[in-house]
Amino acid sequence: MLYFILRRIGMVIPTFIGVSLFAFALIHLIPGDPVTVMGGERGMTATERAELEAMLGLDKPIWVQYFQYIGNVLQGDLGTSYVSREPVMSEFLTLFPATIELTVCAAIFASVVGLTLGILAAVRRGGLLDHTVMTISLTGYSMPIFWWGLLLMLLFSVNLGWTPVSGRMDVIYWIDEVTGFMLIDTLLSDEEGAFTAAVQHLILPSIVLGTIPMAVIARMTRSSMLEVLGEDYIRTARAKGLSKRRIIVKHALRNALIPVITVMGLQVGLLLSGAILTETIFAWPGIGKWLVESISRRDYPVVQGGLLLIATIIILVNLLVDLMYGVVNPRVRHSK
């Protein structure tokens, strides 16, 4: 198992280099440059322009810029935002908990609902429940996030008034930032009703963000379950006289989960990218909104750093998924 973990971690390094190169290249490939944006509508003289470029290090050849950048990154310095003059890392860390909170809640929603629906559909194959679940999941998968978000907002926030329209918290509460996670901070504060308010703010964005992964997980669980239920060892389990429940929960689910876990890991990437849209719709102060704004300002360090950090998180999550694989599947654990 140790060998398996080490080998898997070793594979992370080349991936990381590739991602950094890609993030760097991509931002330099898109048209427009930060200096022009900074000049605004009035523009600037050639001297001013050269001065600014030199200050930002943009006058050097691009490969020098890359190595300087990587060198800084390895020392934990992601650069300073052109716009706010704040270090990218500290901006990221301030905003990141909001995104994490949203993503984790969405992932929980997607996994719990997706797995349950998938299992039920597989067990009641061909029945009304199966068809309903498949229809829901196909619809969920095909729904554009922003449209789905607006629909839910219109129904639950505007017409029914059950949930707040946007944001992370009501302005009437003053919450001290301890962990950055609203759910925890509200519990720690002595503001009455703040926790409920935080939950209410989270519900709709989580559902919207979790809908596509939920649909994917439901379909995957169903097909994986159906495949496993046809295996010989399920027949063996039944021949032992085990109850249906035990066969499904113990013998089938454990094996059916292996491909589902892979899919769940891949969905984390989707969640982080989906968060950009969801955060924009619900005015959620997280990484997604920050990145979108930085792209339009050509704020190179923020976009590069943000991409790199998000990619790192996705790489780490996938690493975690692979390690979980080893826990669930003994054949992976023992292979050299």
Added chain:
Amino acid sequence: MTNDKKLLSVNNLSVTFGTGDNPFTAVDRISYDVDAGEVLGIVGESGSGKSVSSLALMGLIDFPGKVRADSLTFEHTNLIGLSENARRKITGDEIAMIFQDPMTSLNPSFTVGNQIMEAIEVHQGGSKKERRAKAIDLLQQVGIPAPESRIDSYPHQLSGGMSQRVMIAMAIACDPKLLIADEPTTALDVTIQAQIIELLLKLQREKNMGLILITHDLALVAEAADRVVVMYAGQIVETGPANEIFKAPRHPYTQALMNSLPESAEGHDRLKALPGVVPGALDRPQGCLLNPRCPYATDRCRVEEPGYYGPEGRQSKCFYPLDDNGRPTQ
């Protein structure tokens, strides 16, 4: 034959698949008995309904399959009409089954010990320590070396022969009175096959179990079985004591099966094979199901379905049962 020796009595068991006007009959009104401590061989080629009929005994036929029988009496209990829960108490406890491919029949995600202990837990309970001790003892009984460490192995770490031994250990975990072995050696190496059969027969004698041995290996049946049931296209075509059937088959199909053994082709260039294949769902002939392939078929065979002829316990489903010289009677 006295009644109190009877362990299992199958009476007009049918299994059909599919709905609508024309369901496919995989097993067609078969009846046979198994006595306590007896080895019954069920032979027939692929698609003759051997496996399906035994899965029906275990209650493992799923929708769209449909099981019907006048009765399936196991130790004075009619299994037909039992509730699902009551049926499950017998399945795996008093009637157990082992399957064709041991490598896929064990759950890859759990240790063999876990899977054996589970059978004990469900039917007999006991503490975890007791169950583990019992599982080690069972592995010992089926001839697995170093059972104390093997118990924590995963199925993928075992060979096919070892896996089948584990399957056997699992099946005998609750001391069943009837063990069904569905082609237990087909997926194994020839050298291992003999060991597994030997083990099965040894356990059968020691525990005085009834054993239903399903196979298409005639030589195996001749060696191991007390009595034989020959199946063709879902029907039983002949029953009788093993030695009598092999000495003088009464049904043309049994005769053809034996003629197709390599041993009977000595001195000939080719094996004597029965022409054609088992009829499928849509091409079942009228009359006797064997008539298109039978060398002795008459016009009567093509129209009318034969009943069972011959003395009790030695019957064949043929209008013209073969005599001791292998010629049809008129």
